[in-house]
Amino acid sequence: MFTRTQTRELRIGSLPLGGGAPVSVQTMTTADPHDAVALTAQIQRCAACGADLVRLTVPDVEAARVLGEVRKLSPVPLVADIHFDYRCALASIEAGADALRLNPGNIGGAENVRAVARAAQAKGVPIRVGVNAGSLEKGETLVSSALKHVKLLEDEGFRDIAISVKASDVPRTVAAYRELAEKTDCPLHLGVTEAGTFLPGTVRSSVALGILLAEGIGDTIRVSLTDEPEREVKVGLEILRALELRAPGPSVTSCPTCGRTRVDVRRVAEEVEAALEAWCARNSGKKCPHVAVMGCAVNGPGEAKDADIALCGGDGEFLLYVHGQPVRKVPPTEAVAAVLATLP
């Protein structure tokens, strides 16, 4: 286990952030910010996938009113994403937002910062200062820009602050968060911005966030993908599970297959994975099993010893193992049912 960097503790609705609280996973909606029905459905799907926190853009005061409606039905706390217009921040706080993402240097001067800081303080609403490499002013670095925004809030006596400093590549992202972790005790929201489509975005985010989390840096993560928010949540959870910062979820080990393979390992592994995910969601109090799907007897029996359940491929059929013991042969079409039948 990694030693976490100590940060100040905030509370976003019911969710603790920083101060040693578990690293949370968040995402952002893509639905129309004026469509309460679509937003609610998307937030519920994200929560069902395991999101701890969801952010919504609030481009105008009407969207803040919609956020208030959506908040009543949301199973997780909601963050209002504000750019430039402090009235959207005030309206979001009033409507019930659990946190804001806002850069106080961009909302039109000290009076407006004071108004937002006071309203947020009164309702216990934290603010995340979020700086991206694409929006820096001349001469600024990610860290200097973030700390400039933070100072504007702290000058108003506001301290419930989280920070993000995202670049679109791994080296700059890692360097910025390392520097920031040295300079502040605010909880850090980790992410690579504009990370890309599913595959490159997943790899970039996993590498950057993996390095930082393994160094104890980071209190909440968002994997930004040009994809569905639910997939961002799933990747975020897998990153935390890979680092053992989250309890294991559905876990399928499968071999890459080779010229020896005489069964459709890929299809069966994918079907088993989907079935396990559904089983684990239905049985949240139970331990998710580790299942191995292997192509042949070269590595199959060895993997079967480590797994709760294993399917070891033969010539057109699998041998089912439970806790390392061979049980019976099953045809590929019955493989998923055979695995599920062994679960408590």
Ligand code: SF4
């Ligand atoms: Fe090939 Fe067997 Fe190894 Fe799978 S377990 S990659 S089928 S040798």
